[in-house]
Amino acid sequence: PAAPPSSAPASSPSSSSDTAIRSLLVPVPDAEPVAPAGAPGSVLPGRPEAARPRVRQAAAPADPEYGVPCPSCGAPNAPRRHFCRSCAIPLKDSADRTAEGPFAGQRPRLHRDRTRWIARAVGIAVVAGLIVGGIFGGPPAARAVQDHFAKRVPVHPTKYSASHSAPKQPAKLAFDGYSNTWWGTGYAGDSAGQWLQADFGQPTDLLNLLITPGTSGRSAQAAEQARPMEFDLVVNDSAGKEHIMKRRINDGGAQKIDVRVRDAVSARLIVRSAYGAGKDRQVAIAEMEYFGRSAQ
Template identity: 60%
Template sequence: MSDAPETRPCPDCASPVRAANQSFCDGCGAFLRWDAPAVATREEPEAPRATTGPEEVTTPLPAVAPEPEAPAPEPVREAPRTPEPPASDHPSAPAPSPHTVARSLLVPVPEDRPSEPAVAAPVLPARPEAARPAVRAAEAATPVPGGTPCPACSLANAPGRHFCRFCATPMVPERLSTAEGPYAGRRPGLARDRSRWIVRALIAAGVAAVVVGGVLGGPPAARAVQDHFATRVPVHPVSWTASHSAPNQEPKLAGDGYSNTWWGTGYAGDSEGQYLEAAFAEPTDLLSLLITPGSSKNTTQADGQATPRTFDLVVKDASGEIRVSHHRINDGGTQRVDLRVRDALSVRLVLRTAWRADPRKQVAVAELEFFGRSVT
């Protein structure tokens, strides 16, 4: 038998150790001498030795069993676990020694960890773009043999259609009933009233005729046009005279501005031929006058006097020419009488007939107002 002692296998990979004093394993490189106890060897019977002296008896020491290994305290942080060595088939393989546990704490062993998913790079938010609709080219409609042609696109349509199947144009012209009017939703047509244009044309023609007549007719015609459009202002006489007056009914009362005072002829009946005259301080262009007949504006009074019915206006101008005009007014109420006399110096009202003439009443004039051209 061989004298070489047997050694225990490597505690990590269970590879046999070739020498008892070997520090590292040849298979995995594990440290084998970490304060480990002496390697237990298997005893074999020794051969008898020859002795010359008394035989020495040697008593072998009893084999000491290895102490059970205390579990290592768990750290707060879980340390990487060392894979357990495969079980050895050798019946004498001892339990892991303390140096193996210490080495597992110092030398980390890689573990099979699941691979973490890759983190995608950050992407800025954007507005999603809607899918664009696909545009298809319009296909030409197939004409119908013997159909009715469209009045717009001339495509033949099947008989009985109301609208063209290609351009939707009505196949039959629309006809509206004048009795029922347009259908709902239809905008009514614009009414062309030509009468207003005729009126406007006549007015324009009249204005043009007046202007042209004034220019071609000479100064009198031009003055007539100016008098028609002139601004009227009150003209006050400086003196009043009359052919005859009743007591307390003086001529100046006809121009005092009050309608409840009046001038009276002092004669009963029509007082035909009696007059009332107003004179101006300087030549005045008279356009019209206002006359209030009777003793008051209210002609329904029982004691009201008679009022002028017809009379003559005799106007004397600055050149000494006398112009006479005949006028007729109603019974009662303020009324307007046109004169249109240039450079007038005096105006005389001569009575002809009267309203409500009575032997117990006299003809009265409450107010007589004159209006001329504005100097501005």
Template identity: 60%
Template structure:
């Protein structure tokens, strides 16, 4: 018996090994018990195992090989990183400079009247100097054509306006120099603020019973002053007096017996009359006026330091032997002292 417990001197029997598949590890050999012999025998080297020939590749192996991705054995070297560069302002490409070429000659063209360069027929302007090829002959019915240069229009209205403004300035200056204070006062009176002023006394040359002169200044248009005479009552007057000198600018007169003097029972109304204004110096300012038949109307006076105003009748509207001339209201307006 050997140290391992196997009999010595018997022949060593080796069992056949199974077939080893291709591309696989060979399994470890399986030990088989041997009989004991008279002398120890060294174990024989295992017999070389010959791998069987691999069978031919089938369709499945071809498909598997086509799915394989080739892996490079060595990775390519990484490029070297350049040093950082500061950003700069991009520079635009400069246009190429070309010299002006001479225009190509046109055979049989129309020469320009300015530069004598030949142009193709039908052009309105020279292709080199833009001078009109022919004088303009346009009808007002057709109007200007496309590309026509507008003519230089001389606007004389501006010159006229400037001349009128200069003349007005000269008139104002000359009027202020030669007219003196009256011209300045007239301008002031035109733009002055008007306020009503009330007379303190009323006087008339003659009055009808119950038609006193004060009724012409009571503020009611349905009460009136009557002359008491039939017809136009020429020469009769109505006078208003003020307590102190007043700068009169205008007055409002309501002729007749009411505002609506066109009714059949209305009295006659003043047509023409004179206004006699007496100032603080005792000077009389006489002006002639004409008004319409009916309705409140304005009459300008513009007298400084007036003390009294006298309305003297001359002619009348709708004068009749059965009617008298009537004045429903007289209102005076003066310059505001503020």
């Protein structure tokens, strides 16, 4: 009788399931057995080699530029550049900076107003020149210096007269101290040759004359009549000497005129020409004020 076939050992269900699970989780290919280190015929792992540098191709040369040369290296730069294409130095001038503080260790400069010192020096030089001129220039120069620094006071005439006056416009109205009253020549036109005189009770040193032309100190009212433009101022002193001064004033407003006559006894204003002269207008003067040297 035939022998019964030999039966292969049946694998356990648990071992087959573990192998299937391992093949799903960590698929590992069949590897050859690795010999232990130091065994005959074994090969040690080599050192990792460093990556070789990549050889780059030379860049295409840049197109030549033409423009302002760099102040540092001299390379030309196009106008659009703000920094040098060669050395990267700023191309703008450092003077464009609006403000810059002192450097380290540098004392800040004091900002002094030199104009004030110059004005003071000029003033001192003028005063010194006047004093020296008064000393070495004789009595006339000394009197000029005294007149320049003298204190001025009003001089009131004791008598008034005129070559002719309009009705209700006598000469005294030009010396009454009010600018809304006036003296009129009484003649139409420029009244050339007409005069207005002031007499002083005693000799006085005249320095200035303040004249208000027209009928008022206000410009609108002053233009109602003609106003003196050019005139002669004739001043007589106590010695009988006549001082003639030709003057020209502006049209409108009180104006100061230098006189500078010692020991004056009378002053006469002679009209030569006028502003706004016409057939129905006469030359008018609202006020005349004389100023002399103070006795103190």
